Amino acid sequence: MSKNEAPFIAEAHIGHWIESLDRLLSEDFKGYRMISGRGGEVGVKEIRETRRFLTDMETRLEKLAKRKAAHAEAGILAEKVFEKYKYPAKHKKVFIQRLRHGLQNYYISKYFPGSKTSY
Numbered sequence: 001m002s003k004n005e006a007p008f009i010a011e012a013h014i015g016h017w018i019e020s021l022d023r024l025l026s027e028d029f030k031g032y033r034m035i036s037g038r039g040g041e042v043g044v045k046e047i048r049e050t051r052r053f054l055t056d057m058e059t060r061l062e063k064l065a066k067r068k069a070a071h072a073e074a075g076i077l078a079e080k081v082f083e084k085y086k087y088p089a090k091h092k093k094v095f096i097q098r099l100r101h102g103l104q105n106y107y108i109s110k111y112f113p114g115s116k117t118s119y
Contacts, residue, residue: 001050003039004088006081006095010105014058021051053085057103065111074107075100 001007007017024034024047036042057077064073078099087095108115 001036001038001042001046003036003042003046005038005091006053006085006087006099006102007050008098008102009054009057010102011109012054012102012106014054014106018051018054018058021047021054025051049085053081056084057081057106061103061107061111064107071104071108071112074103077103 001021023029025044034042034047036046060077061074078096081099082092082096
């Protein structure tokens with residue numbers, strides 16, 4: 001988790017990640033300082049934003065999977081997501097590349113495990 005950057009989800013287990021974030025948002029961690037491995041201290045706001053982002057990505061990818069969309073369609077979401085979450089414009093190209101890669105890999109591994117598809 002980091003500030004002003006989308007989570008890297010290519011090899012993620014989003015459901016587990018959301019559970020972990022919920023735990024960090026619980027009373028058990030109230031008053032603690034959270035230090036991210038990328039970007040230093042993060043607060044409740046960043047944790048909630050990350051959770052919202054992950055939930056949104058999971059929902060969008062599930063819709064694609066229900067209609068058996070090609071993995072390239074998962075990558076197309078990257079630009080739409082960039083606009084929705086208002087990440088810094090100076091990082092747009094790198095952000096979209098990174099997110100496209102993550103979305104496509106996550107989509108393939110979760111919804112088409114064992115498939116020989118790659119991009």
